[in-house]
Amino acid sequence: MAEPIDNRTHTETRATETTHATNGAARRALPFWHYLAAAALGALNTLSFAPTPHGGWLAIAIFALFYFWLTRTTGWKSALFTGWAFGFGNFVSGVWWLYVSMHFYGGMPAVLAGAALVLFSLYLGLYPALAALVWSFCAGHAKQGSSGELPFSPTWHGAFAFASAWALGEWARGYVFTGFPWLASGYAQVDGPLAGFAPIVGVYGVGWVLALVAALVAQAVLRAGGTKGHGASPRRGAVATPALLALAVIAAGLLLSLVSWTQPSGTPLDVRLLQGNVKQDMKFSEQGMIDALNEFQKLITEKPADLVVTPETAVPVLVQEIPQKFGRDIRAFADGTHTAILFGAVGGTITSDGRVVDYTNSLFGITPGQNGLYRYDKHHLVPFGEFVPWGFRWFVNLMNIPLGDFARGAPVQPPLRVHGELVAVNICYEDIFGEEIARTVRESPASPGILINSTNLAWFGDTIALDQHLQIARMRSLETGRPMLRATNTGATAAIDAKGRVIARLPTFTVGSLDVKVEGTSGFTPYVTSGNNTVIAVSLLLLALGFAFGPAFKGAKARKRTNGK
Incomplete structure (x- = not known):
């Protein structure tokens, strides 16, 4: 005797096919133009720094677009390359003046100077890439172990993870290999609305606040557009809350600019x-x-x-x-x-036999x-200009820079x-x-x-x-x-x-x-007292919480709702 036909079978089959189609689309690699657009957005970010007046407002808009671009990624690899492309575009357009010093004043051939600039920009781009990678592991598919779902959702833990990963990436760039923190995103806020946070958390902390505000703006816009809930109408609070919080943070930055932390x-x-x-x-x-x-x-x-x-x-x-x-x-x-x-x-020590040592x-x-x-x-000496990193003597020899190896003074x-x-x-x-x-x-x-x-x-x-x-x-x-x-x-x-x-x-x-x-x-100021310790500690804590409870906690709640039906 044939088994009775279950009315749910056809519906479930169609749902399964739809899910597989969605998963397959999500697994497909993003088009190359996605990364070109990220690089162009990074290049545009150079305009938020001096000599552009009041570039801090422009930086908020650019970072909101960058965060939106990250939400289109479908896994940790696409997130990493999106961050790398953004960083490369930013640095190759923002520190191109290094070409001038290497070629016109250092005497390096133009081709080699241009290649050195590109390679250096690719290296600097690794830090935004790593920030995007960390964000993906704390806020999306990489944490769940699958890329077969919809792109990253604009969530609260995602916004705070983005701010924290970005700040740690900039801090690392200013520390590793003696550091190169030029174009840290907080500098664009010197005349911007977030400058008031600088005496409290320093330039990396300002970058953290900038990234958070941008992510909240993107979150509100994306939810207003129906991204949340697979096209369903968003709840009013889901849109208003991140938008109001972003406005509150900007207002706090403007008010903090009125505070005097030191006295004449x-x-x-x-x-x-x-x-x-x-x-x-x-x-x-x-x-x-x-x-x-x-x-x-x-x-x-x-x-x-x-x-x-x-x-x-x-x-x-x-x-x-x-x-x-x-x-x-x-x-x-x-x-x-x-x-x-x-x-x-130029300082130096003259030995008893007339030699000069320890130039400073x-x-x-x-x-x-x-x-x-x-x-x-x-x-804090300049690599290649004031000291020669191990293994790079050949590179310094390509330039005509006198006194390329100095001794260091004391830190304080x-x-x-x-x-x-x-x-x-x-x-x-x-x-x-x-x-x-x-x-x-x-x-x-x-x-x-x-x-x-x-x-x-x-x-x-x-x-x-x-x-x-x-x-x-x-x-x-x-x-x-x-x-x-x-x-x-x-x-x-x-x-x-x-x-x-x-x-x-x-x-x-x-x-x-x-x-x-x-x-x-x-x-x-609070920053003089604590240095970068505050932003580092807060960022590490928030990333740990995001990694432990963010996407995994969300997935557990979804499974609980499904099992309860």
Whole structure:
């Protein structure tokens, strides 16, 4: 006798076929244009940084689109390559000025310099790729062990996992192999709505907040479009809640910008910041050295101030080999006018047999009425420019960069005292490492109230690097609550107040001095106290929770509902 026909059989068969079709579609590789679009979006993100005004708002929109693009991925591989493409587009367009330093000033052949830029950008792109990979394992199919379902859903745990993975990726990029945190996403917020978070959690924390806001915006838009629930009409709260939370976070950032975490302290100083505009290709020639010494002697002794600051290696010779006339003249000027002088030169130790060892990129200070020199030796050296990484001597030999191997100074060095005010100095790109600047402020026996950056930047010509570096310096002021003064060779020589605002600036590629009055500050911001520990700890905790309870917990609830029917 034939078994009775179950009315559910035909329906279940069609459902099974539909599920298999959906799973098959999800398993298919994403088209190549998906990754090209991600790379183009990364390139567009370069416009959110300086010199674009108020690029922080643009960054929110771009990251929301990037997060939406990640939700289209169907597994950890597609997520990883989407992040890699975004990162490559961002870095190859954002640090292209490295080509200028390698080719035009380093003498590397154009083809090799271009290839080096591409390879370096591919390397830097690994960090956004790893962030996307971690996000996929904490927020979607990779955690469930299958890619045969719908693309990633815009969920709460997904938004927080994205913020946390992104922040950890940027932190790792600023740490591994001595670090290269240039274009950290938080820098775009210096003039943006999220700048108020900088004194609390630093640039990586600002990047965390940016990624969270962007993910929440994308979550609200995607749910409003019916993505949630396979085309069903979304609940009003499912759309409104993430949107309102994103607005609340932006409002908090704007309000926090009004908070003063440090207080004015000490007597204001009259400072002169010098800009020599010495051409890089002439700087280390014999005639170029003579011209530079004459130019800076003139600029230093032009008129008195409490402090005069020159750019990095403004005196392009070993300090022991400075011409006697130059040394006597600036010492007499310092003593006669009560002007402290901070000048850049090459440090070194001369052995008993006349050899020079332990070259350093240094700043030397002359204090009126006192014998001896203050000395600061650069600690965080530039790979390939100031030290040669193991195995890359051949690469450095392709460039024509003098003095490519320096010794390091101590991580925390005493500040310079100027008329009772303590000044902490750093050289060149040391100011892109916010945790090191915060450590100097925190661990100095007496906390400095003013920060000074002395840099060259002529290596990068007339490129966006000059404005980007100024934006980075402004972030250091926001993080520490201290004014930052910058003396550069070609620009941007500027004075930044404790709120990160540029209060004075010299035109680039001009010779002159910037006269400013600056008042130091006292007190610690939360970021100075805790550094990057807060954002690292919070990110690791949220990723662990997302990995343990996110997609798995959601799947368990779905199975429970199914079994209950």
